[in-house]
Amino acid sequence: MAKSDNFESWLSAFKKEALRKGISQKTLDSAFKDVRPLSKVVELDRKQPEGKMTFVQYRQKVLSDLRYKQGRENYARYRKVLEQISKKYGVPAPYIVALWGMETSYGSNTGGFGVIPALTTLAHDGRRSSFFRGELIAALKILDQGHISLRDFKGSWAGAMGQNQFMPSSFHAYAVDENGDGRRDIWTTREDVFASTANYLAKSGWRADERWGRPIKLPQKFPETLVGLEAKKSLKEWQKLGVRLPDGSDLPVVEDMSASVVAPDGVHGPAFLAYHNFRVIMKWNRSQYFAVSVGTLADAIANP
Numbered sequence: 068m069a070k071s072d073n074f075e076s077w078l079s080a081f082k083k084e085a086l087r088k089g090i091s092q093k094t095l096d097s098a099f100k101d102v103r104p105l106s107k108v109v110e111l112d113r114k115q116p117e118g119k120m121t122f123v124q125y126r127q128k129v130l131s132d133l134r135y136k137q138g139r140e141n142y143a144r145y146r147k148v149l150e151q152i153s154k155k156y157g158v159p160a161p162y163i164v165a166l167w168g169m170e171t172s173y174g175s176n177t178g179g180f181g182v183i184p185a186l187t188t189l190a191h192d193g194r195r196s197s198f199f200r201g202e203l204i205a206a207l208k209i210l211d212q213g214h215i216s217l218r219d220f221k222g223s224w225a226g227a228m229g230q231n232q233f234m235p236s237s238f239h240a241y242a243v244d245e246n247g248d249g250r251r252d253i254w255t256t257r258e259d260v261f262a263s264t265a266n267y268l269a270k271s272g273w274r275a276d277e278r279w280g281r282p283i284k285l286p287q288k289f290p291e292t293l294v295g296l297e298a299k300k301s302l303k304e305w306q307k308l309g310v311r312l313p314d315g316s317d318l319p320v321v322e323d324m325s326a327s328v329v330a331p332d333g334v335h336g337p338a339f340l341a342y343h344n345f346r347v348i349m350k351w352n353r354s355q356y357f358a359v360s361v362g363t364l365a366d367a368i369a370n371p
């Protein structure tokens with residue numbers, strides 16, 4: 068294939084760019100020693116599951132009993148440090164734990180691909196090369212700054228790294244050195260993992276005194292046109308339109324709060340009020356399935 072024939076020339080041009088952007092020669096020499104495109108990564112990139120799963124199927128898969136159980140256990144185990152971080156960043160601890168659980172099953176499944184080979188493959192491959200080229204530069208900067216050794220620089224096939232699966236650009240924007248050892252270590256230092264997640268949410272506009280949303284019951288014949296993040300109304304208006312809590316009782320009266328109605332499988336499936344923080348979770352991952360699941364898991368962790 069022409070693609071692999073020209074890999075060496077692609078790489079040498081890329082290295083020149085990286086040098087110009089301030090990456091050290093030493094880092095480039097070690098990071099690209101023996102790096103070749105990984106066919107497994109190209110294969111996985113071509114085969115990403117599309118959104119064919121319903122929300123109910125997705126939820127069943129990602130919110131297993133085990134995930135709930137481990138969420139509560141981990142919340143109890145790390146409660147002290149979680150509450151300190153929660154206070155400092157203004158993000159309730161159960162959301163930090165829920166994102167940790169959703170991303171890597173509480174740190175147990177962080178991905179075994181070398182970040183540099185994986186991102187090199189995707190930057191060279193062409194499908195989304197300019198995005199991954201930027202991520203590869205950002206990844207090299209992480210090595211240059213000494214946050215992690217090359218040997219331990221692991222992530223998903225698409226370059227999402229550590230226990231909260233930050234892309235390298237998110238790492239630079241949001242990762243923090245919470246334990247003060249000079250390294251932002253989202254791979255093995257729990258304080259850094261938790262604080263980096265909290266910082267991401269805080270910087271994305273999290274409102275400390277609001278929840279993500281809540282499950283609701285829609286009235287018969289609720290119009291589809293009112294479903295979705297575009298339609299924003301006060302809780303009072305939703306109440307007037309017949310929206311109720313799941314047990315049929317009235318919505319809470321909070322004067323200045325607006326919400327949207329989210330119903331990922333349509334008006335006859337599960338429905339939710341989505342508050343401002345729902346949109347913040349969607350900055351982390353632009354999927355309503357994901358955001359509802361994070362909120363649901365956080366609620367379950369907070370109220371066992």
Ligand SMILES: [Ca+2]
Nearest residue numbers: 244248250252
């Ligand atoms: Ca640290």
